[in-house]
Amino acid sequence: MIRLICVAAFSLVLASAPCLAAGDAAPPVHHNVEAQLDPASGNLEVIDILTVRGRAIVEFKLAPWLAVKVLLLDGQQTEATATGDIWRLPLPDSGAHRIEVRLRGVVPPLPTDGRPGASPSAVSGEEGSYLSAYAGWIPVTDDDWIAYRLEVEVPTPYRAVATGRLEAETLGETANRAVFSADYPAGPPALFAGPYKVRERRERGIRMRTYFHREVDDLSAGYLDDAARYLLRFQERIGPYPFQDFHIVSSPLPVGLGFPNLTYIGRMVLPLPFMRGRSLAHEVLHNWWGNGVAVDYASGNWAEGLTTYMADYALAVEEGAGKALEMRLNWLRNYAALPAERDVPITAFTAKRHDAGQVIGYDKVAFIFHMLRNELGEAAFSDALRLFWRQQRFRVAGWSELRQAFEEAAARDLGWFFHQWLERTGGPILTLDDVRLREDGNAFRVTLTIRQDSPAYRLTIPVAIDTAAGPERRRIVLDAPQTTATWDLNARPTEVRIDPDYDLFRRLHPEEAPPILRDLTLAADALTIIAVDEAAADRTARQLAERLFDTAVQLAPDDPSKLGQAPLLIVGTTPQVEAFLAKAGLDGVPDSLVGLGTARVWTVRRDNGEPMLVIAADDVQALEALLRPLPHYGGKSYLVFDGRRAVDVGIWPVVQSPLSRQPVR
Numbered sequence: 001m002i003r004l005i006c007v008a009a010f011s012l013v014l015a016s017a018p019c020l021a022a023g024d025a026a027p028p029v030h031h032n033v034e035a036q037l038d039p040a041s042g043n044l045e046v047i048d049i050l051t052v053r054g055r056a057i058v059e060f061k062l063a064p065w066l067a068v069k070v071l072l073l074d075g076q077q078t079e080a081t082a083t084g085d086i087w088r089l090p091l092p093d094s095g096a097h098r099i100e101v102r103l104r105g106v107v108p109p110l111p112t113d114g115r116p117g118a119s120p121s122a123v124s125g126e127e128g129s130y131l132s133a134y135a136g137w138i139p140v141t142d143d144d145w146i147a148y149r150l151e152v153e154v155p156t157p158y159r160a161v162a163t164g165r166l167e168a169e170t171l172g173e174t175a176n177r178a179v180f181s182a183d184y185p186a187g188p189p190a191l192f193a194g195p196y197k198v199r200e201r202r203e204r205g206i207r208m209r210t211y212f213h214r215e216v217d218d219l220s221a222g223y224l225d226d227a228a229r230y231l232l233r234f235q236e237r238i239g240p241y242p243f244q245d246f247h248i249v250s251s252p253l254p255v256g257l258g259f260p261n262l263t264y265i266g267r268m269v270l271p272l273p274f275m276r277g278r279s280l281a282h283e284v285l286h287n288w289w290g291n292g293v294a295v296d297y298a299s300g301n302w303a304e305g306l307t308t309y310m311a312d313y314a315l316a317v318e319e320g321a322g323k324a325l326e327m328r329l330n331w332l333r334n335y336a337a338l339p340a341e342r343d344v345p346i347t348a349f350t351a352k353r354h355d356a357g358q359v360i361g362y363d364k365v366a367f368i369f370h371m372l373r374n375e376l377g378e379a380a381f382s383d384a385l386r387l388f389w390r391q392q393r394f395r396v397a398g399w400s401e402l403r404q405a406f407e408e409a410a411a412r413d414l415g416w417f418f419h420q421w422l423e424r425t426g427g428p429i430l431t432l433d434d435v436r437l438r439e440d441g442n443a444f445r446v447t448l449t450i451r452q453d454s455p456a457y458r459l460t461i462p463v464a465i466d467t468a469a470g471p472e473r474r475r476i477v478l479d480a481p482q483t484t485a486t487w488d489l490n491a492r493p494t495e496v497r498i499d500p501d502y503d504l505f506r507r508l509h510p511e512e513a514p515p516i517l518r519d520l521t522l523a524a525d526a527l528t529i530i531a532v533d534e535a536a537a538d539r540t541a542r543q544l545a546e547r548l549f550d551t552a553v554q555l556a557p558d559d560p561s562k563l564g565q566a567p568l569l570i571v572g573t574t575p576q577v578e579a580f581l582a583k584a585g586l587d588g589v590p591d592s593l594v595g596l597g598t599a600r601v602w603t604v605r606r607d608n609g610e611p612m613l614v615i616a617a618d619d620v621q622a623l624e625a626l627l628r629p630l631p632h633y634g635g636k637s638y639l640v641f642d643g644r645r646a647v648d649v650g651i652w653p654v655v656q657s658p659l660s661r662q663p664v665r
């Protein structure tokens, strides 16, 4: 599954900046920008009039592809010194000054290979332009926040859109103009243009628009409907939407980027159902978490996990308890696949740079919010989020501000909770000892002991007891290395299960965690075997291995008897893969996959418990067809492909959980 790369645009430079409140003071810099952009040629002309105050020098970043044509300080020509792309302009005093900068240049061309994940900061071509907030297409100072007015002109039939409030627009014979502004704490504007069809809808004062390429124009209505639904839902749940507009902009690049009041999504992925579902909800919610409240990165990034919990996970809950459970179990399986040496505490997560960051910063943090909600109950949990929003809107906030809001709403100390989940690396491993049963006529007494390693986590563990009269539920508080609980029942217990629905973040037992692709692709010591008989297949197999791993591919020794104990990836064409497996004494194709599709992919544990991933494609084309889709299935155990399409996908079943036991007398 493709994940959006979330760029909470204005928070990127804020780092550990102090709290900023709208109305505390005028923003330190105001930009009045006029831009003329021709997407097809990439020609860009910018006039920016900056009003600054309270400083002796102005430092700003400019894109290297722009040339300074005119530089005026208070109307007089002046000079600035440049070191790399950073410009310095001394000021006569710390009063208010007006700096006029005229820039001209050619935006770098759109990449032609369209590699997924490529996320350039400034590109332009016939199919559209993208100028990111921090590319330096206007002078970017290191101020925490700025205010701006941006007027942009593009030739017809292009349309331009930027972050900020849409103030005005004129559609002309030869050119289209639009004006955007931000008078609230904002980062520099990001600018987009393309041969767009623009559609609009208003919902409770919020203007929503799609700027779509013609070939995806028929998706507009669906996107506007869903965006409206999400906006109203989050507004209800958290507090008023902090902006006036929300735009969904189609991109010629294979990206998914979030900005204040705008999301920029590759036109190739717009038609995919999960894009309009979870991914859109996720990006809409970033207007509150990440853009409405900026992240104080000094204590780690809470916004991705909270957004995942309130958007992605909430949609799973809506689909049913089974779907929600499946998502939690997936998070735990992903975590089980993370090698201990790549694990970090939550406070160390700032942004997702690879798959390991996803497991910690998105999955584990989302799970922490799930446990917090179970601990506090829905009412206090909800109150805390609303309170946090009221207190921190347009400010920079960290985990400690979140904790304060939760403690205030719940009227209790939660230091232990935040400490154990944010500052400790890892998670508890629970063990269920023998479950004892004593019976006396129709009275049944069940006793069980749960253990965990030291230092102990404080956990409220759900317990399910199946009895002859139906299921019963209990809870045990475990805040020491071990605890014993005794319950009297009126019916004979047949099975006792602890944490049966995976409500606790913990290390799964190997029996609970069937191998998935990620077990192998996250293993830094994995060895790769390329099993092919022609050069073309060899190139493709290597390319596929490179795309799957987070780290560099290490090839295994040629002699199968020297494979040692390492995790293994075997990738190639079917006869060669099968011959290798036989020669190395490894298990062959699972019975359930034999002869299916054009390629089969499966995981298995080696005798020593290390994971092995096998990819067997019928020919070079079938192998090549896996390049794009396969890396998105890290959470699965096996797949059957018919060309590029995954026709059968699944996780091997859990055979026997050690946290489930039958009571013994």
Ligand SMILES: [Zn+2]
Residues within 6 Å of the ligand: 004, 005, 006, 282, 286, 304, 307
């Ligand atoms: Zn995100």
